Amino acid sequence: LDGFGALGTPPASATAVPADYADRASAEHPPGFYGPADGGTAVNxxxxxxxxxxxxxxxLSGARTGTLAGAETLDLRPSLFTLALLLLVLDTLAGLWLGGFLNRGSGSLVGRLRGRPAMLAMAGLLLLGAFGGPPARAEEPPANRPNGIESALVTRLAYVVTGxxxxxEASRAGLTGLTQMLAARTALEPGEPAGLDPAKDELAFYPLIYWPIAPGRPQPSEATIRRVDAFMRNGGTVLFDTRDALTARAGGPPTPEAAYLRKMLATLEIPELEPVPSDHVLTKAFYLVDTFPGRYxxxxxxxxxLPPAAEGTER
Known part of the structure; x- marks a missing residue:
């Protein structure tokens, strides 16, 4: 038995137990049934x-808790530019003083500016403007906010923002890991995953849209469903994730996530579905696989x- 209570193939480290074994499970004797199917010994x-x-x-009452955070970057450019300008002004004044232009004689610079308060005030304002703070910047959009031009030029995966x-965050992190794996194992260089609002954002830019089902959120509008339908009719792929692998029971009532998805897709013309057969193209598209494990x-x-393949042919 695994951690979820499902029977599976025993690990290579498992060893046999005597018929009267009554101890608890261990690394050598993991929990499960030992012996023949009609008279096995249960190890709990x-x-x-x-x-x-x-x-x-x-x-741990006195322990300090906190969240992991990356080091913040301190932008020193405004301060360094201000310091450089200040040094330039000081260097200019030093040159004028050494050249005798700052003396109080009538031919000096001070003498020429005497009696011209407007020019002095203007010079002071220019200096204040130069030493002022950095100019205000417009707020930059988040990296995962969809942008029409950028999304059209860069291939990227997308996920539906549920609120x-x-x-x-789990959707963003999962697609980020998948994006990194695609970049490492294929020639594709995808961009950062994009968070979408299917009611407003253009869907045609994204080859795959991940849609996690959140039963506590409102159902999408009929117009949104029509947009999703048009996206799939034109070759787009939407992966609906009910996230109920731990709560769904075979033969039992549908989970809230499954009921939400059924209601949401009730008006769509979705073709008949089936579990991935062993001869499906997905089993040999990139790797030869016979299972499709995901989060669980x-x-x-x-x-x-798909219709049954003709004898001697593959689907």
Whole structure:
């Protein structure tokens, strides 16, 4: 048994147990059934007399908690430019003083400027402007905000922004990892993933759109569904993720995520779906694979059902 209670192939380190084995599971004897199918021995993670105790966190009462954050970059350019200008002014004044132009004689620079307060005031304003703070900058858009021109020039994956901060961050992080893997293993150089609002943003720029299902959010409008339908009809791919692998039960009622997705797609003309068959092109498109594990190894991938292949041919 794995951590989710699903039976699977035992690891290579597993060893046999005697018929009267009554101890708890270990690395050599992982939990599961040992022996023949009609008379096996069950090895559990705990013994009947084991008792679970709450984790004692008293020793951590004085610990300091915080979040991981990258080092902030300090922009020194405004200060350095101001310092350089100040040094230039001082150098100019020193040159004028050494040349005798700052004496109080009538032919000196001071004598010429005497009685001209307007010119002196203008010079003071120019200096204040030069030593003022850096000019205000317009707020730069986030890196994952879709941009029509940039999205048309750079291939990138996209995800639907649900409004749930945790789900949106997981979507962004997951597609960022997938983007890095594509760049490392293929000739494609994709851009950063883009967060989309399917009701407003153009969808045609993105080959794949990841749509996590958040049942607590409002259903998209009919106009939005029509835009998604047009996107898929023109060759676009939308991956709807119900994220319910841990709560869905075979033969049980649909999860809130599954019910939300069914209601959302009720008006779309979606072709018949089937679990990925063993001879599907996805099993040999890039690697030879027979399973499609994602966030959970027990999930199932569905694709458009294809007609049966003729004898001796592949689909």
């Amino acid at each position: 993670a705990l013994r009947p007399d084991d008792r679970l105790k709450a984790l004692d966190l008293a020793a 749930d901060a945790a789900i949106d 190894a027990t999930g199932q991938t569905w694709v458009e059902a």
